[in-house]
Amino acid sequence: MTERxxxxxxxxxxxxxxxxxxxxxxxxxxxxxxxxxxxxxxxWDLYGLTxxxxxxxxxxxxxxxxxxxxxxxxxxxxxDEVLSRQGIAIITDDPKEVEAILxxxxxxxxxx
Numbered sequence: 001m002t003e004r005x006x007x008x009x010x011x012x013x014x015x016x017x018x019x020x021x022x023x024x025x026x027x028x029x030x031x032x033x034x035x036x037x038x039x040x041x042x043x044w045d046l047y048g049l050t051x052x053x054x055x056x057x058x059x060x061x062x063x064x065x066x067x068x069x070x071x072x073x074x075x076x077x078x079x080d081e082v083l084s085r086q087g088i089a090i091i092t093d094d095p096k097e098v099e100a101i102l103x104x105x106x107x108x109x110x111x112x
Contacts, residue, residue: 003062007045009095010060014048017102019056021048044078044089050102052109056088063093 007023014021023046044059059075061067067075079089088105090098 003060006060006093010058010098011046013095013099018051019048021046050106054109057082059091061093
């Protein structure tokens with residue numbers, strides 16, 4: 001299963017829970033022999049709002065994949081920023097994990 005497959009499944013889970021979810025498009029190309037990236041490096045794959053307005057960000061991983069150190073540090077900085085603002089930050093390769101976390105947060109936020 002590819003990272004894109006995981007993204008699609010997780011996006012569908014978020015939508016089934018009533019969340020507004022957007023996929024961050026990041027793409028690399030070779031132009032004139034140089035690698036050129038489009039998109040913000042370090043911003044996670046999916047982000048959005050729960051039905052009660054809580055921000056979430058999800059970094060999707062293909063099962064068994066690894067991330068280079070510099071990129072991982074940017075992702076960790078983003079995670080720390082989201083968490084410091086009471087958002088939800090999830091790094092996963094498992095749509096069921098996302099479903100469990102978001103469902104619990106939605107239930108908690110709806111009971112306030």
